[in-house]
Amino acid sequence: MATQHLRAQVLSALAALALATSAAAADPAPTQAAIARDGAHDFDFDFGVWKTAITRRVHPLSDSAEAIHLNGTVTVRKIWGGKGSWEEIEADGPNGHWEGMSLFLYDPAAHQWSQSFIGSAQGAFGGGMIGSFQDGKAELFASDTLDGRAILVRATWSQITPTSHTYEEDYSGDGGKTWKLSFIAKLTKAS
Amino acid sequence: MTRIAHTLAAWGAFATLGLFAAPLPAAAQADRAAPLRDGSHDFDFTFGTWKEHSSRLMRPLTGSKDWVEWDGTTVVHKIWGGRANMAENLSNRPSGPMELIALRVYSPISHEWSVNFATSAVGKLNDIPGIGEFKDGRIDFYDQEPFNGRAILVRFSVYSTGPTTHVSEQAFSADGGKTWEVNWINRYTLVSRDTGD
Numbered sequence: 001m002a003t004q005h006l007r008a009q010v011l012s013a014l015a016a017l018a019l020a021t022s023a024a025a026a027d028p029a030p031t032q033a034a035i036a037r038d039g040a041h042d043f044d045f046d047f048g049v050w051k052t053a054i055t056r057r058v059h060p061l062s063d064s065a066e067a068i069h070l071n072g073t074v075t076v077r078k079i080w081g082g083k084g085s086w087e088e089i090e091a092d093g094p095n096g097h098w099e100g101m102s103l104f105l106y107d108p109a110a111h112q113w114s115q116s117f118i119g120s121a122q123g124a125f126g127g128g129m130i131g132s133f134q135d136g137k138a139e140l141f142a143s144d145t146l147d148g149r150a151i152l153v154r155a156t157w158s159q160i161t162p163t164s165h166t167y168e169e170d171y172s173g174d175g176g177k178t179w180k181l182s183f184i185a186k187l188t189k190a191s
Numbered sequence: 192m193t194r195i196a197h198t199l200a201a202w203g204a205f206a207t208l209g210l211f212a213a214p215l216p217a218a219a220q221a222d223r224a225a226p227l228r229d230g231s232h233d234f235d236f237t238f239g240t241w242k243e244h245s246s247r248l249m250r251p252l253t254g255s256k257d258w259v260e261w262d263g264t265t266v267v268h269k270i271w272g273g274r275a276n277m278a279e280n281l282s283n284r285p286s287g288p289m290e291l292i293a294l295r296v297y298s299p300i301s302h303e304w305s306v307n308f309a310t311s312a313v314g315k316l317n318d319i320p321g322i323g324e325f326k327d328g329r330i331d332f333y334d335q336e337p338f339n340g341r342a343i344l345v346r347f348s349v350y351s352t353g354p355t356t357h358v359s360e361q362a363f364s365a366d367g368g369k370t371w372e373v374n375w376i377n378r379y380t381l382v383s384r385d386t387g388d
Binding site: 077079080083084086088099101103105106107108109114116118120121122123124125127128 | 268270271274275277279281290292294296297298299300301305307309311312313314315316318320388
């Protein structure tokens, strides 16, 4: 983690340097500007209580249409007055009741968000997802394994309105060239 | 295996195998003198809003006696009815404010608690959890971490000192746990059981 963090800081510093240089040239590259923006409030839309309707594909890397459906509630509260947030999920489906939680933290040096997820049945963290917002959409990534093979995981928050948004997870078995839907949740604000 | 879909898949498997009801296979339990106790409510005494007084040894494992003191506030939020909790802290340190969280989670599989920390300055959960269990009203979480270029053992403890007070402390060991130097003590006094949730 220390290495990754250092790398992110170096990248961030390089981006700042590149900005300073290109500002002199009066033509800053748009991607560099995006890296340097302050994203500390990007997840503010998520605060509150939401109804969630979840579909999980049972064999995400195949073409199988087999899926299970769950319905539940997501409660998102602020940490440190809004510099982070924590989310409790509870949902019911064919296998009974399911509970999880996520921690969302903003790294001000890397300008990136991380999501750390934990399920109550396991009671232990694994790694986290890391990424950022762009064009009104959040994409966080991680590497993982599925059935013994290395995959990439992408989590996306999109179609964000004050009263609804969509959360989905996609898996890639080819280094990010193609993605297959694994999990999708449609969230609507609870009254 | 942290992804939600993976965890959901695992949850499905556990439910099918009935592991919810039987946390450990019989063979694993036979090695132990007594069945593992349910520790899922061990942290309940910490729920609420607390005033805090902290003392920290600024240069641990150097022989230094240079302690710094400050006051702070900690809110311990209940998660999943108590099987996890999050201590959200604001410290008014002489060098400037520090915001910290400690997330404590109970594993119904191992019957142990884990603790992970993050600060707002770094904004990322540390990836080495401390692991421990309550004995006689005190929990000691242990892990190994790099410190000043060497691997040391870290102990983080939480214990009650009365109906409206408790303490957390951190200690380091550079000799594999033979001796411990306490380097951070937080003394909490209850303000309210309300957490604003």
